[in-house]
Amino acid sequence: MNAIDTKLAALGITLPAPAAPVANYVPYVITGNLLVISGQLCFGLDGKLSDAHKGKLGAEIFNEAGLEAARLCAINVLAQAKAALGGDLGKIKRCVRLGGFINATPHFSALPAIMNGASDLMVEVLGDAGRHARSTVGVANLPADAAVEVEAMFEIA
Amino acid sequence: MNAIDTKLAALGITLPAPAAPVANYVPYVITGNLLVISGQLCFGLDGKLSDAHKGKLGAEIFNEAGLEAARLCAINVLAQAKAALGGDLGKIKRCVRLGGFINATPHFSALPAIMNGASDLMVEVLGDAGRHARSTVGVANLPADAAVEVEAMFEIA
């Protein structure tokens, strides 16, 4: 167990089986020392998209559920990273960037507070190495009407 | 003719003249062994944006036309890559990432099925090297009311 696995255990997080892509692409690509992870939806630890994490912020779902959805996206990002790194999250040197897409009405602008669910999780688990650059935007819709999608880039050893 | 040109010919695809940027930027930048390609719209092989590939998925246009629009975006990505690489697509080592932006109504969530038009083309033409990480989102609008925009990052030799 490396420090990251220990931290995940302390947080009571068991990484889910990484989600299979819902179409003809792959969940991650490594180029040089960059690991690029496909946009991850807010599937639960059971691999299913709960109704509680579907729909638009500002209409069907609200702050607490949105924050939880963003956190789930980050957990799914880590699950993909673990698969990409042959099971060894200790190879992560830095979370370089998260891109956060929030399924939102045109009137919902508290987007950063939602995306914090993903950012906070990354820092909780990776510590300083989890501190990332970030862009957050509200989009018209997301695959499967998911509330949040998060893509990522890591620097790896 | 390298393997990729042969494949394009077999698919009956003649890459169009790469589209000039519609504003003050460049269509691609190479940094190290990464080739970053600007968002490409679904211009046809004649360099024009057909009415059939304009408007929102879920309102003005529907699945088949959206899929074709995404495929055109990917063809335009390859046309830019070819220009960036001095005509030699054989220098592509890997399609690292595609970013897919779908012009969609707030109720249209079958976004991955549309973006498959781009992903499938990339794998058809590049084979395993075309298998990429991907993010797909539905946006409020796109330049010129195009139905799809696709940006790309490649690893090059």
Add this chain to the structure above:
Amino acid sequence: MNAIDTKLAALGITLPAPAAPVANYVPYVITGNLLVISGQLCFGLDGKLSDAHKGKLGAEIFNEAGLEAARLCAINVLAQAKAALGGDLGKIKRCVRLGGFINATPHFSALPAIMNGASDLMVEVLGDAGRHARSTVGVANLPADAAVEVEAMFEIA
């Protein structure tokens, strides 16, 4: 004073204090020779988001104000780059990519003209090194109802 500082002075631009992230992330990360900058909103030189630069293109605000908002985003990107580079913008080798997110109604498609405010500023200040790849999309909303958000990647010495 390097050439870039001289150019900024000639343009009458004093870079603002770089904006603190509005949530749990960092404004930039350096990995290898890439500098990745978090999405910057159109805060003014006083660090405040003016009402003139809030709202949606095509509804609350219009072309001139949108262009100015995009220009402010690019100025904030440069302010972050300066902080990231220990005050020395001369370490910038190339602006590789700008990602432009425009807060827009579903009917506003003159998005490139707005994003030009950012692209033009980058080229005005950095010259040929400022010529970048770019993606521009219209989104449902942005943090704090800002009109424009711009993220960036630079190649650095």
